[in-house]
Amino acid sequence: MEFLSVLWFFLIFLLIAGYFVLDGFDLGIGVLSPFIAKNDEERAILRRSIGPVWDGNEVWLLTAGGALFAAFPDAYATTFSGFYLAVMLVLFGLIVRAVSFEFGAGDPHWRGLWNVCFFVGSLLPALLLGVAVGNIFAGIPMDAMGDYAGVPLFGLITPFTLLTGLLGLSMFLAAGAAWAALKTPLGSELRARAIALRMPLQVISLVLFVIVSIYALILIGPEMDPNLNVLRILFAVLVIAGLVVALIVGKLQDNDLKAFLAQSLSMIALVALLACSMFPVLVNATPDSIGPAITIYNAASSELSLACMSIILCIGLPLVLIYHVVIYRTFRGRISADDLKH
Secondary structure (H helix, E strand, O other), X not given: OHHHHHHHHHHHHHHHHHHHHHHXXXXXXXXXXXXXXXXXXXXXXXXXXXXXXXXXXXXXXHHHHHHHHHHOHHHHHHHHHHOHHHHHHHHHHHHHHHHHHHHHXXXXXXXXXXXXXHHHHHHHHHHHHHHHHHHHHHOEOEOOOOXXXXXXXXXXXXXXXXXXXXXXXXXXXXXXXXXXXXXXOOOOHHHHHHHHHHHHHHHHHHHXXXXXXXXXXXXXXXXXXXXXXXXXXXXXXXXXXXXXXXXXXXXXXXXXXXXXXXXXXXXXXXXXXXXXXHOOEEEOEOOOOOOOOEEHHHHOOOHHHHHHHHHHHHHXXXXXXXXXXXXXXXXXXXXXXXXXXX
């Protein structure tokens, strides 16, 4: 039972890491589009760069939510009910983004509105997901039943959660700029603008990571499993190293693929650092809470449920990975003007 609980704790964070990386550059493209695309053709290139993959990338978020519901239902109930308004804003943003993405290319009369919706629908999830992560790490007020006992939405906004939200947003933006530089035509002004934004966004991400880390250790200081100290140090170094390598290879070598892969590595390491810092806690409780924190030991499903989920994972995860390999391989390479005609 304990082994399966630990396994699914880290598997859920693995699914979150998959979403953070894969849908991260999608959201980054949406937020950056008004700033780097100056005409309809450039906006079409950005949409085309994520068109074949964006909906498949969102599957990781749905799977992570479903896995949390099945493996740790108490944690699911607390977070999704306590963060209800925030969750609805995220869903609203994702729906608006999907609709604007589809209608923006085929409705020239309302294209301006759809472009705005594409921006807003990408910005809301990119910012609020980081705020939510900051809350589960720092702790939320809970009653004896384990329910959220604070003020909806505005009670979730603190200096620390705003910083985590900005850190998540900056990482999304850096990933979006790296993806745009990788997919846009060589020599185009669009690629030049993406490259010009990529480096400062990575520097901002690095600075915010240091600030959030210091804030978490000094001002929040949640109890952490000392057995994972080595892993925490390793992943913190990987976050910094990934961003630094992305800066170097992007600037000195002008290698867009290596810059994007290094950026992705830093994002995976950031989620891994969060998992090691929280283990075995799923949702922390503030010191003034009546109820205890929600952990894998008091919120896990039955052993049978976790075992069945593990069997399903062994079947489903390889299929999902094969799908992603096929899709990304099929649509590899840069977008050209001819691609927009098809």
